Amino acid sequence: MNFLDKLREVKERFEQINEQLADPAVMSDQAKLIKLSKERSNLLDVVTAYDEYSNIMKNIEGNQEIIDAREDKELTELAELELEELKSQRAELEERIKVILIPKDPQDDQDVILEIRAGTGGDEAGLFAADLLRMYTRYVELKGWKLELMDLSEATMGGIKEAVMAVRGNAIYGTLKYESGVHRVQRVPATESSGRVHTSAASVVVMPEAEDVEVDIDMNDVRVDTYRASGAGGQHVNKTDSAIRMTHLPTGIVVQCQDERSQMKNRQKALKVLKTRLYDQKLREQESEISEQRKSLVKSGDRSDKIRTYNFPQNRVTDHRIGLTLYNLSNIVAGDLHELIEKLQMAERTEKLKNG
DSSP: OOHHHHHHHHHHHHHHHHHHHTOHHHHTOHHHHHHHHHHHHHHHHHHHHHHHHHHHHHHHHHHHHHHHHOOOHHHHHHHHHHHHHHHHHHHHHHHHHHHHTSOOOTTTTSOEEEEEEEOSSTHHHHHHHHHHHHHHHHHHHHHTOEEEEEEEEEOGGGOEEEEEEEEESSSHHHHHGGGOEEEEEEEOOTTOSSOOOEEEEEEEEEEEOOOTTTOOOOGGGEEEEEEOOBOGGGOBSOSSOOEEEEEETTTTEEEEEOSSSOHHHHHHHHHHHHHHHHHHHHHHHHHHHTHHHHOOSSOOSOTTSEEEEEETTTTEEEETTTTEEESOHHHHHTTOOHHHHHHHHHHHHHHHHHTO
16 A cells, blocks of 8 residues: 555545544544544644645646646746646655654553652752652643642652652653653752752653553452551641552552542542553563564663753753753743654654664
8 A cells, every 4th residue: 555545544534533523422422532533633634744745736737737738838837847846845745744654652642640750869859850740740731731640759848759640631642751761950959058060860650541441450469558648747638548559469569649538539549550550561561572673762661761861050951862952941841841852753753764
């Protein structure tokens, strides 16, 4: 199948989805409506490119007919000039279409569980982890997505030890998956009197949120503990044992949730995070098995890799995976991750195109 046949196939599917979305039965089925809307959104770029390509081809044919007829010299010369421009546009569009048609990661459309943990660097690492939490929270707001804080473990001086959040919206994993890895910061801590730059780190893990059908957990393998939820300084949020800690005995994975006053709600959220971590573990095992065949530029299965450095004295952010350096750190930590993520997405598409 050549790329034109593929474009026609996508166009037909797009029209089928439009018909289905106009069906009252589909409109009343929330799950199906969301699924079809996401699929339509994913096909929109391809359909737009196909329509543009069709128009260019029609114009090329029209200009060629004028040239072949040679009835008017001036008109023929104009047609020849325009034909060259149209052929150039066609070539550029064909290259763009090849990139658009690269198969997507099947998990790209899924919602995510995003985890941030302070690493090496003491109090400064906790403060940097809090900065990352604010950065992602602001980015989610700018994208119009929904964020739900599942768990937050606070540290001293306004820092955090760990944060776990759910992010929901359109194509979340395909956007945020590049954030997994070790983030390093270089700056003068507020407590540093000599003005010496310190280096500390925090880790970020982004996992596609598991759907109930994807991970089957035997609850006999899970130890559930309840405890009293607490806030900053150890002050009790409530007087009941509403917080939940789940330990998956076969893998040793531990999750906890304390943001709700209801023990049942915390239990449901903790189980969702546990399923997501088990699902993520399964995905990483599969990725490691085929890593030699894939060798993706920006999708490393090794999450211990240092992926990015935030240098405050120089207002610089460097993404080490693609050698990208930007001098707008203040905007980036305020949530403006658009350029960074677009460059990473482009690098991944280019690598996939190169590897066929």
